[in-house]
Amino acid sequence: MALRPSVADRLLAAAAFVLGVVVAITLQAVDFDGERSVDLWAIALLGAMSAPLLARRRRPILVVLAVLAVSTPYHILDYPHEATMPASLVAAFAAARYSAPPRRAAAVLLAVAAVTVPVLADEASGAPGDALLGVGWLLMAFFAGLAVRFHENWKAAVTARVEQERADEVERRVAEERVLIAAELHDVLAHGLAVANVQASVAAHLIDQLPTRGDASLQELSSTLHNLSDTSRATLHELRAVLDVLHGGEAEPTEPAPHLGELQRLVEMAEAADVRVDVEADGLPDELPSTVSVVAYRIIQESLTNVIRHSTAKHATVRLGQHGRRLQIAVIDHGPARPSSTVTPAGFGIAGMRGRAQAVGGELSAGPGESGGFEVRASLPLPEIWRVPS
Numbered sequence: 001m002a003l004r005p006s007v008a009d010r011l012l013a014a015a016a017f018v019l020g021v022v023v024a025i026t027l028q029a030v031d032f033d034g035e036r037s038v039d040l041w042a043i044a045l046l047g048a049m050s051a052p053l054l055a056r057r058r059r060p061i062l063v064v065l066a067v068l069a070v071s072t073p074y075h076i077l078d079y080p081h082e083a084t085m086p087a088s089l090v091a092a093f094a095a096a097r098y099s100a101p102p103r104r105a106a107a108v109l110l111a112v113a114a115v116t117v118p119v120l121a122d123e124a125s126g127a128p129g130d131a132l133l134g135v136g137w138l139l140m141a142f143f144a145g146l147a148v149r150f151h152e153n154w155k156a157a158v159t160a161r162v163e164q165e166r167a168d169e170v171e172r173r174v175a176e177e178r179v180l181i182a183a184e185l186h187d188v189l190a191h192g193l194a195v196a197n198v199q200a201s202v203a204a205h206l207i208d209q210l211p212t213r214g215d216a217s218l219q220e221l222s223s224t225l226h227n228l229s230d231t232s233r234a235t236l237h238e239l240r241a242v243l244d245v246l247h248g249g250e251a252e253p254t255e256p257a258p259h260l261g262e263l264q265r266l267v268e269m270a271e272a273a274d275v276r277v278d279v280e281a282d283g284l285p286d287e288l289p290s291t292v293s294v295v296a297y298r299i300i301q302e303s304l305t306n307v308i309r310h311s312t313a314k315h316a317t318v319r320l321g322q323h324g325r326r327l328q329i330a331v332i333d334h335g336p337a338r339p340s341s342t343v344t345p346a347g348f349g350i351a352g353m354r355g356r357a358q359a360v361g362g363e364l365s366a367g368p369g370e371s372g373g374f375e376v377r378a379s380l381p382l383p384e385i386w387r388v389p390s
Contacts, residue, residue: 009054016086017050024083036078045074049087056094067091089141096145197232200225227272258301259293260320266301270316273308275333281320288327292380295356296320296329299364302349303331303376311335313373326362327380333373353378 024038024046036042052066071084204225207218258265267277288296300318307316313335321328350366353376357364362380369375 009056012056012090013050013053016053016090017047019086020046020050020083023086024080027080027082038079042074042077042079042083045070045077045079046083046087049074049084053087053090053094056090057098060091060095060098064091064095085137089137092138092141093145096142097149098145197229197236200229200232204229224272227269231269231272258297259290260288260296260300261293262297263300263318266297266304270304270308274314275304275308276315277304277318278315279318279320284320284322289383291360292327292382295360295362295380296327296378298356299329299353299376299378300331302353306349306374306376307331307333310337311374312338322382323379325382327382329376329378329380331376332369332371333375334371335373337374350376 021038021043024042028038049067049070052063052070056063067084067087071088074084075081204222207222207225210218212218263279267279270277304316304318307313311333313333315335316331316333319328319330319332350364353366354364357378357380360380362378364376364378366374366376
């Protein structure tokens with residue numbers, strides 16, 4: 001398990017201090033170059049050199065400066081010079097790994113100065129070879145830090161590329177699925193609507209040409225066929241817009257989305273199918289948030305379509321009202337279901353309405369009503385930033 005940075009930094013600083021003390025005592029034991037004996041002052045200086053390593057990740061350049069500042073009196077006092085190498089190596093490594101790129105050159109110069117300046121300033125040592133050896137070790141630590149940093153950057157780049165390739169693959173598969181769905185809709189639904197539109201238009205035209213076209217039943221049949229032709233044409237137009245979106249994913253709608261201000265269109269559609277619709281919208285503001293208005297329109301549209309398709313009712317009621325910060329919708333029909341609809345499998349209409357309501361944070365319920373018909377009730381939240389005119 002990887003150590004937390006704070007714990008790892010503490011252990012590394014402690015290790016640099018202990019190793020520096022061990023090196024100093026060992027060199028004193030062999031009387032190396034006749035350097036000054038290690039005392040408490042030397043140990044304190046070694047500890048002061050190791051303490052800044054705790055901030056090596058956050059302030060690498062300041063750590064190098066601190067090590068240089070503390071090592072200078074240590075070398076001038078002629079304590080064993082090599083004892084400063086552990087802290088200096090860690091500082092050089094941290095400067096290469098954690099400092100910003102423009103500062104790396106300065107970090108190298110500071111790290112080199114941390115060894116060369118004190119040693120060359122010590123006239124008693126007279127060993128420039130020691131300085132060169134120290135520079136070599138520091139450069140090795142510095143390039144080791146660079147290697148670790150480059151490796152981490154490479155791993156991050158590879159991970160980002162893999163994630164991007166994965167996202168591109170998911171997007172490609174989604175696009176392929178959308179094209180397949182669009183093809184199925186075009187081949188089946190769009191073709192069927194186009195055929196129904198042509199047949200209804202031709203049948204209405206033929207009826208209008210009959211000598212007995214004045215007959216009431218023929219006029220009603222002609223009106224129904226014309227309405228069927230208009231409805232199928234409008235539906236085909238919307239379907240083509242949906243197919244454009246599925247094909248390209250970025251197509252703009254050719255017309256604005258319908259909203260509650262166009263509710264009369266739904267009323268006329270239902271009345272063309274011989275279903276009278278009463279709209280009760282007392283106390284409802286003239287304007288509503290666009291998202292809520294579109295969802296409400298689609299719920300009412302689907303509910304009235306279900307009345308036409310599945311109910312024997314000739315009358316339906318649409319109620320709109322506001323309760324607090326919620327828009328209340330109810331669509332109620334007053335007739336039993338058609339016998340054929342009781343054995344028809346449930347479609348996606350109610351599930352679609354419920355999904356639309358939930359998409360804006362609302363809720364929807366549908367089921368048999370007290371009048372013996374069917375009721376759809378929805379409650380949609382109104383955003384707090386939208387204020388109802390008083």
